[in-house]
Amino acid sequence: xxxxxxxxxxxxxxxxxxxxxxxxxxxxxxxxxxxxxxxxxxxxxxxxxxxxxxxxxxxxxxxxxxxxxxxxxxxxxxxxxxxxxxxxxxxxxxxxxxxxxxxxxxxxxxxxxxxxxxxxxxxxxxxxxxxxxxxxxxxxxxxxxxxxxxxxxxxxxxxxxxxxxxxxxxxxxxxxxxxxxxxxxxxxxxxxxxxxxxxxxxxxxxxxxxxxxxxxxxxxxxxxxxxxxxxxxxxxxxxxxxxxxxxxxxxxxxxxxxxxxxxxxxx
Amino acid sequence: xxxxxxxxxxxxxxxxxxxxxxxxxxxxxxxxxxxxxxxxxxxxxxxxxxxxxxxxxxxxxxxxxxxxxxxxxxxxxxxxxxxxxxxxxxxxxxxxxxxxxxxxxxxxxxxxxxxxxxxxxxxxxxxxxxxxxxxxxxxxxxxxxxxxxxxxxxxxxxxxxxxxxxxxxxxxxxxxxxxxxxxxxxxxxxxxxxxxxxxxxxxxxxxxxxxxxxxxxxxxxxxxxxxxxxxxxxxxxxxxxxxxxxxxxxxxxxxxxxxxxxxxxxxxxxxxxxxxxxxxxxxxxxxxxxxxxxxxxxxxxxxxxxxxxxxxxxxxxxxxxxxxxxxxxxxxxxxxxxxxxxxxxxxxxxxxxxxxxxxxxxxxxxxxxxxxxxxxxxxxxxxxxxxxxxxxxxxxxxxxxxxxxxxxxxxxxxxxxxxxxxxxxxxxxxxxxxxxxxxxxxxxxxxxxxxxxxxxxxxxxxxxxxxxxxxxxxxxxxxxxxxxxxxxxxxxxxxxxxxxxxxxxxxxxxxxxx
Numbered sequence: 001x002x003x004x005x006x007x008x009x010x011x012x013x014x015x016x017x018x019x020x021x022x023x024x025x026x027x028x029x030x031x032x033x034x035x036x037x038x039x040x041x042x043x044x045x046x047x048x049x050x051x052x053x054x055x056x057x058x059x060x061x062x063x064x065x066x067x068x069x070x071x072x073x074x075x076x077x078x079x080x081x082x083x084x085x086x087x088x089x090x091x092x093x094x095x096x097x098x099x100x101x102x103x104x105x106x107x108x109x110x111x112x113x114x115x116x117x118x119x120x121x122x123x124x125x126x127x128x129x130x131x132x133x134x135x136x137x138x139x140x141x142x143x144x145x146x147x148x149x150x151x152x153x154x155x156x157x158x159x160x161x162x163x164x165x166x167x168x169x170x171x172x173x174x175x176x177x178x179x180x181x182x183x184x185x186x187x188x189x190x191x192x193x194x195x196x197x198x199x200x201x202x203x204x205x206x207x208x209x210x211x212x213x214x215x216x217x218x219x220x221x222x223x224x225x226x227x228x229x230x231x232x233x234x235x236x237x238x239x240x241x242x243x244x245x246x247x248x249x250x251x252x253x254x255x256x257x258x259x260x261x262x263x264x265x266x267x
Numbered sequence: 268x269x270x271x272x273x274x275x276x277x278x279x280x281x282x283x284x285x286x287x288x289x290x291x292x293x294x295x296x297x298x299x300x301x302x303x304x305x306x307x308x309x310x311x312x313x314x315x316x317x318x319x320x321x322x323x324x325x326x327x328x329x330x331x332x333x334x335x336x337x338x339x340x341x342x343x344x345x346x347x348x349x350x351x352x353x354x355x356x357x358x359x360x361x362x363x364x365x366x367x368x369x370x371x372x373x374x375x376x377x378x379x380x381x382x383x384x385x386x387x388x389x390x391x392x393x394x395x396x397x398x399x400x401x402x403x404x405x406x407x408x409x410x411x412x413x414x415x416x417x418x419x420x421x422x423x424x425x426x427x428x429x430x431x432x433x434x435x436x437x438x439x440x441x442x443x444x445x446x447x448x449x450x451x452x453x454x455x456x457x458x459x460x461x462x463x464x465x466x467x468x469x470x471x472x473x474x475x476x477x478x479x480x481x482x483x484x485x486x487x488x489x490x491x492x493x494x495x496x497x498x499x500x501x502x503x504x505x506x507x508x509x510x511x512x513x514x515x516x517x518x519x520x521x522x523x524x525x526x527x528x529x530x531x532x533x534x535x536x537x538x539x540x541x542x543x544x545x546x547x548x549x550x551x552x553x554x555x556x557x558x559x560x561x562x563x564x565x566x567x568x569x570x571x572x573x574x575x576x577x578x579x580x581x582x583x584x585x586x587x588x589x590x591x592x593x594x595x596x597x598x599x600x601x602x603x604x605x606x607x608x609x610x611x612x613x614x615x616x617x618x619x620x621x622x623x624x625x626x627x628x629x630x631x632x633x634x635x636x637x638x639x640x641x642x643x644x645x646x647x648x649x650x651x652x653x654x655x656x657x658x659x660x661x662x663x664x665x666x667x668x669x670x671x672x673x674x675x676x677x678x679x680x681x682x683x684x685x686x687x688x689x690x691x692x693x694x695x696x697x698x699x700x701x702x703x704x705x706x707x708x709x710x711x712x713x714x715x716x717x718x719x720x721x722x723x724x725x726x727x728x729x730x731x732x733x734x735x736x737x738x739x740x741x742x743x744x745x746x747x748x749x750x751x752x753x754x755x756x757x758x759x760x761x762x763x764x765x766x767x768x769x770x771x772x773x774x775x776x777x778x779x780x781x
Binding site for chain 2: 089
């Protein structure tokens with residue numbers, strides 16, 4: 001379990017994250033949703049101490065992350081970047097093996113692990129000796145995901161992991177991601193500005209604005225019981241699609257309500 | 268010839284050694300310093316600024332600064348080269364590491380790499396081509412600046428180059444310049460191969476390279492000859508002249524440990540007891556400044572060096588009044604007057620202009636510039652104070668008595684450069700010395716030189732006749748002083764050892780072997 005308690009981060013007088021608290025249960029996927037500048041990425045980076053908080057504390061399995069060297073903390077937390085962040089001078093195999101090597105795994109084990117991840121992520125093993133620039137954007141992002149999962153960390157942090165991909169590649173990667181058995185027991189925190197993606201992947205969503213959490217809850221809570229106008233407006237034109245998606249297909253009343261709502265808004 | 272090629276090999280090895288010792292030290296200090304300032308950006312400006320300022324100091328001046336601190340020989344030369352190599356290495360390390368994609372750096376942090384792991388696995392490998400480019404630049408700079416090491420008794424290919432310039436010997440210049448250029452190109456090429464190596468090959472290279480650098484550094488051997496109780500420092504020019512080092516060895520049988528050094532620092536080095544015997548000029552003001560004693564040339568190997576203006580005949584015919592005006596100085600300045608004048612400029616710090624004007628006024632020769640007439644005379648001079656003083660006197664005389672305009676081109680490097688400028692109609696006149704004209708320019712057969720026998724008038728007449736015939740250049744009347752070569756020692760030391768003449772020196776060395 002990850003517990004974020006009263007975390008604040010200020011940069012030269014500008015408050016990026018303002019007294020935020022939430023918890024993420026084991027095996028849960030939490031999405032930090034918000035527009036750019038809402039503080040969601042800063043919040044994410046404080047969890048593995050890429051950014052140190054100005055005040056507040058974060059506990060993982062009850063232990064404060066500030067205690068102990070940050071390197072050890074980071075090796076237990078997978079991290080996926082929007083633009084891959086792959087090492088250009090390492091092969092695909094080399095990139096996937098980075099954290100296992102830091103943890104001192106033997107070569108044979110690292111190789112087996114890399115092969116199995118490649119297979120699970122739908123990449124041919126022949127790519128292992130290739131360099132990142134020889135791969136397509138979608139393939140690179142899959143390698144980035146494999147790298148984050150390589151040492152089988154209990155926690156996965158993802159910063160707009162599908163944001164730089166074209167819609168078709170994105171949809172296919174999201175689908176594979178959702179079905180990945182590797183993720184079954186992992187605690188995932190994912191940052192996105194894409195409402196569709198949030199609803200597709202999240203167990204729970206924290207909607208953020210100006211460094212604060214405006215509303216946290218299950219996707220349908222945000223949709224059907226918005227805390228305020230901001231939350232309501234946030235979904236905007238996509239509301240109908242989201243409502244349909246969230247609905248129990250046998251609930252006709254809800255369907256008609258949703259339709260009426262959409263119609264009225266259209267007028 | 269065989270001896271010369273042996274010398275070439277030795278100087279090339281010395282040159283490689285000098286280049287790599289200083290390069291090695293510059294890498295050992297520059298790369299860590301470059302890494303340091305990527306992490307302490309506040310220090311970056313100061314470090315890069317300092318290294319940049321060092322880079323802008325002219326190389327000769329930097330060597331000059333080194334002498335009071337480190338003396339002469341290998342140490343100041345290596346230090347100066349090291350300082351020149353520093354900037355490109357620090358700067359390229361800094362820009363190379365800063366140029367690594369910030370996302371990749373952040374990814375390395377996020378993977379849980381420690382500082383040291385990030386540096387060795389991410390920053391340095393990705394910055395490697397840029398750092399290597401800096402090392403290549405530093406290498407080429409070092410090979411080039413390394414030629415100046417010959418000025419301060421540190422050896423290298425500069426000995427040939429500067430000897431050749433002073434002796435008007437093109438082959439000798441090329442014997443130093445071509446190997447130096449080839450060396451720069453070759454080393455640059457070899458390092459470019461390392462720069463472009465793939466990652467795996469590079470890892471091997473990084474193990475091998477330091478050893479190669481160390482090996483190349485070891486090529487530098489201290490320039491040694493005979494081991495003797497006293498140490499001599501001779502100019503590159505003196506080393507190559509038949510009336511210089513060669514004459515001392517053949518006629519006197521002098522055997523002394525010798526280093527090659529520029530005359531700009533030689534006198535001071537003698538004064539500071541870094542050298543015991545030097546090859547000076549007999550009218551040099553520094554004789555007085557540093558209390559040096561001229562050893563008597565009892566076997567007469569140094570021919571007379573009477574100074575006189577050499578002028579293009581064409582100019583003399585075009586402006587007939589010029590000859591008599593320039594000859595107004597003839598016979599007026601003897602050795603001690605010239606030494607005194609040089610002393611005023613070199614030691615007291617008078618400008619050559621003031622010194623020249625005072626002297627002319629004292630002699631009743633000074634006249635304010637006459638009304639300008641059509642025409643300009645271009646005067647040249649070599650780069651040392653005596654020539655500056657003379658050229659100022661001539662300029663004042665021409666302006667005062669003829670009204671012709673004067674354009675002075677002071678600071679023409681050496682005999683070769685002055686003489687070429689005159690022959691090629693870039694200047695009209697410069698003061699030359701009879702001995703230099705004889706031995707460096709005309710270079711007659713040995714028998715002819717012996718026949719002239721060091722006699723003032725016969726040398727002058729011989730030189731004058733051949734200059735008119737072969738180059739269409741006229742010698743005017745000698746000014747009076749004889750700025751001949753001379754061996755010099757500190758007065759105190761010479762007196763203590765009872766040395767008055769070169770023969771005394773030879774016998775002292777013979778009787779006091781190490």
